[in-house]
Amino acid sequence: MNLRKVYFARTLEAALAAARRELGPEALLVEAGSAGEGEAPGGYRVVCEGGEGPPGPAAAGTGRSGEAAGTLSWDGVATRLARLERALQMVAGAVAGLDSYPHAAAVQAELAAHDFPAEWVGILLQAGRRRVETNPPGGESGREPALRAAVAEELIDRIAFRPGLGPGRPAVVVLAGPAGSGKTSLLVKLAMREGLGCRRSAAIISTDCHRVAAAEQLRTYAAILGLPFCQAETQAALRQAVAEHSSRELVFVDTPGFGRNERDWALEWAGLLGGIPGRRTILVLPASWRTRDLVTALSWWAAFEPSSLAFTRLDETDTAGGWVTAALESGLPVSYFGTGQNIPEDLEPASSERLRAALGAQAARQAAGQAAGQAAGGAA
Numbered sequence: 544m545n546l547r548k549v550y551f552a553r554t555l556e557a558a559l560a561a562a563r564r565e566l567g568p569e570a571l572l573v574e575a576g577s578a579g580e581g582e583a584p585g586g587y588r589v590v591c592e593g594g595e596g597p598p599g600p601a602a603a604g605t606g607r608s609g610e611a612a613g614t615l616s617w618d619g620v621a622t623r624l625a626r627l628e629r630a631l632q633m634v635a636g637a638v639a640g641l642d643s644y645p646h647a648a649a650v651q652a653e654l655a656a657h658d659f660p661a662e663w664v665g666i667l668l669q670a671g672r673r674r675v676e677t678n679p680p681g682g683e684s685g686r687e688p689a690l691r692a693a694v695a696e697e698l699i700d701r702i703a704f705r706p707g708l709g710p711g712r713p714a715v716v717v718l719a720g721p722a723g724s725g726k727t728s729l730l731v732k733l734a735m736r737e738g739l740g741c742r743r744s745a746a747i748i749s750t751d752c753h754r755v756a757a758a759e760q761l762r763t764y765a766a767i768l769g770l771p772f773c774q775a776e777t778q779a780a781l782r783q784a785v786a787e788h789s790s791r792e793l794v795f796v797d798t799p800g801f802g803r804n805e806r807d808w809a810l811e812w813a814g815l816l817g818g819i820p821g822r823r824t825i826l827v828l829p830a831s832w833r834t835r836d837l838v839t840a841l842s843w844w845a846a847f848e849p850s851s852l853a854f855t856r857l858d859e860t861d862t863a864g865g866w867v868t869a870a871l872e873s874g875l876p877v878s879y880f881g882t883g884q885n886i887p888e889d890l891e892p893a894s895s896e897r898l899r900a901a902l903g904a905q906a907a908r909q910a911a912g913q914a915a916g917q918a919a920g921g922a923a
């Protein structure tokens with residue numbers, strides 16, 4: 544699946560160079576424009592799409608050598624200009640499309656209220672409009688609900704909802720993410736639902752040895768569930784622990800919640816986990832975070848090579864723009880939702896129904912409340 548990411552820099556060139564460093568020299572420019580307030584003052588924001596996941600070291604190296612403008616070939620410049628032109632046409636098209644499409648105002652306001660970034664609002668409205676025009680409803684009054692539904696369908700087409708822990712034996716399921724995002728809770732919920740609940744044998748390993756209480760909490764849960772539990776502090780210990788449980792179907796690995804200022808430690812752990820055979824990493828992020836923070840977290844946690852995203856704290860927010868944007872921009876499937884503190888009840892296999900419900904609820908609120916007036920005023 545293509546990896547789609549956002550980059551900010553003072554110049555377009557620098558933003559593209561950053562994208563190519565990470566996504567490889569063939570990274571495709573999808574959008575480009577000025578950065579929003581607080582993103583990169585006076586700078587640019589580009590969205591790029593890479594090939595099949597992050598590039599290997601060789602691809603990254605090529606990107607690095609080709610990034611300086613002075614070393615670009617004429618073909619390279621022409622390709623970049625063509626991509627830039629395409630991106631600008633998309634943005635211009637979105638804006639022009641909105642001006643001449645009055646039915647879009649309410650839907651635009653709803654998406655903004657969900658904290659979708661302006662670029663995505665434009666892209667979604669444009670795509671939604673195309674869908675409506677392909678199959679128009681009977682009367683004029685049907686266009687707004689049709690556009691709302693079309694935007695939801697567009698999102699559902701773009702996001703993979705894929706619950707499950709995957710094949711293989713053992714499936715080594717690593718839970719990674721910021722401190723307090725709900726990794727340990729999700730691990731226990733999954734061990735109960737996908738392990739005990741599905742009669743799949745499981746074991747639990749904690750690598751969160753730094754904060755003593757964290758491992759102890761998990762040890763207690765493991766004891767209650769009757770699952771083997773151990774702690775591993777080094778890669779050798781982790782490999783050995785995984786090998787010891789190789790007859791189990793599921794081996795869950797809890798990780799420390801690294802802070803933003805613990806980058807080196809986090810990268811060390813990312814490397815350490817990377818070598819574990821059968822590993823699939825679920826990046827656990829709170830749906831209640833602001834969109835921008837979630838997008839930043841995607842880059843921060845990319846080194847852990849997540850294979851899916853799980854969003855927790857859906858019970859604490861009415862907005863879907865954050866988690867949906869994170870899914871859109873990462874290109875990763877969404878596997879699970881955490882919907883509360885209760886273990887194991889508050890776990891939901893990810894499905895598009897959540898998205899439909901969130902978008903519908905927002906629409907109902909907008910229609911009913913004073914917000915509709917304000918939003919329509921703001922959009923006019």
Ligand SMILES: Nc1nc2c(ncn2[C@@H]2O[C@H](COP(=O)(O)OP(=O)(O)O)[C@@H](O)[C@H]2O)c(=O)[nH]1
Nearest residue numbers: 722723724725726727728855856881882883884
């Ligand atoms: N409201 C709510 N709280 C949650 C959810 N998931 C976890 N929590 C709570 O968030 C806190 C931190 O969770 P924990 O699993 O320890 O996070 P970790 O630091 O990432 O391991 C605990 O109080 C959990 O009960 C959720 O989906 N909704």
Ligand SMILES: [Mg+2]
Nearest residue numbers: 726727751757
């Ligand atoms: Mg924890």
